[in-house]
Amino acid sequence: MKVLLTGAGSGIGHELARRLAERGDELVLVVRSADRAADFADATVLEADLADPGSIEALTLPERLDAVVHAAGVVELGPVAELRTDAWQSQLAVNLLAPAILTRLALPALRAAQGTVVIVNSGAGLNANPGWAAYAASKFGLRALADSLRAEESAHGVRVTSVYPGRTATPMQEKVHQQESKEYDAGRWIQASTVVATIVHVLDLSRDATVPDVTLRPS
Ligand SMILES: NC(=O)c1ccc[n+]([C@@H]2O[C@H](COP(=O)([O-])OP(=O)(O)OC[C@H]3O[C@@H](n4cnc5c(N)ncnc54)[C@H](OP(=O)(O)O)[C@@H]3O)[C@@H](O)[C@H]2O)c1
Structure with a gap:
């Protein structure tokens, strides 16, 4: 399976890349700097800053992709009364605009493979x-x-799945705890490997079915 993914440098994306590399899948990693993909020697590495639409538009993507996984993301907490414009812009750019642009660019390759x-x-x-x-x-x-x-x-023939994880033990969740002034205990939250197992299940799903949405909550 040839899979393009974002966010492979950390957290859920890193764990997913590790799992897919381990089983021999072909990886195309979109990272903001090549050193973030250093753990994946066999991967094709494409550099783009997902906060910058122009750098995404400049990417040359493969002609065929079995899957694209959008795992990159950023968070900046704050009440509306205080949230700065740049915090709005960066979250909307990385979390929403980047997946939209990257998906548009990847669609010919996804259609070619009837991908996910x-x-x-x-x-x-x-x-x-x-x-x-x-x-x-x-x-x-x-x-x-x-x-x-x-x-x-x-x-x-392109299938689309949204995965809605609750709090997951990653560097992002550690940062959220700092912003909330709460003590962080990774053991309380969903493990990245559990979210990854769900994503892999979706990627491997037989073609007769699709999983539109899947929600995970800490037990
Ligand atoms: N952790 C949670 O509790 C939780 C819960 C629900 C949903 N999620 C979602 O799960 C996804 C993964 O989150 P995570 O917890 O694994 O976070 P994480 O550990 O902070 O990893 C986020 C990844 O996004 C990449 N990224 C951020 N800004 C980027 C940019 N401008 N250009 C390119 N890459 C960029 C980071 O790149 P670098 O490697 O260069 O830093 C990093 O690899 C996100 O969409 C997040 O919103 C997380």
Whole structure:
């Protein structure tokens, strides 16, 4: 399976790249600097800053892709009364605009392989809590992107899945705890490997079915 993914430098994306590399899948990693892909010697590495639409548009993608997984993301908490413009812009750019642009560029390759798009959303894409406006807005938008795309692309045999994880033990969650002034205990949260097992299940799903949405919550 040839899989393009973002976010392979850290957290869920890193664990997914590790798992797919281990079983011999061919990886195309979109990272903002090549050193973030250093753990994956056999991967094709494409450099783009997902906050910069121009650098995504400049990418040359493969002609055939079995899957694209959007795992990169950023979070910046704060009440609407205080959230700076640049915090809104970076979250909307990386979490919403980048997956939209990258998906458009990848669609010919996905259609060629009747491939799968997996969009890593968030519980914040289903419920917006105080302090989470910008991140949740980007993830609500990401849900809309996935839902429209799914309806548009089914005729081309491209399947689209949104994965909505709850709090997952990654560097992002550690940062969220710092912003919330809470003590971080990785053992309390979903493990990245559990989210990855769900994504891999979606990627491996037999062609007679599709998983439109899957929600994971800490037990
Ligand atoms: N952790 C959670 O609790 C949780 C819960 C629900 C949903 N999610 C979602 O899950 C996904 C993965 O999150 P994570 O927890 O694994 O976060 P993470 O450990 O912080 O990893 C985020 C990844 O996104 C990449 N990234 C961020 N900005 C980028 C940019 N401008 N250009 C290119 N790459 C960029 C980072 O690149 P570098 O390697 O260069 O830093 C990193 O590899 C995100 O979409 C997040 O919103 C996370």
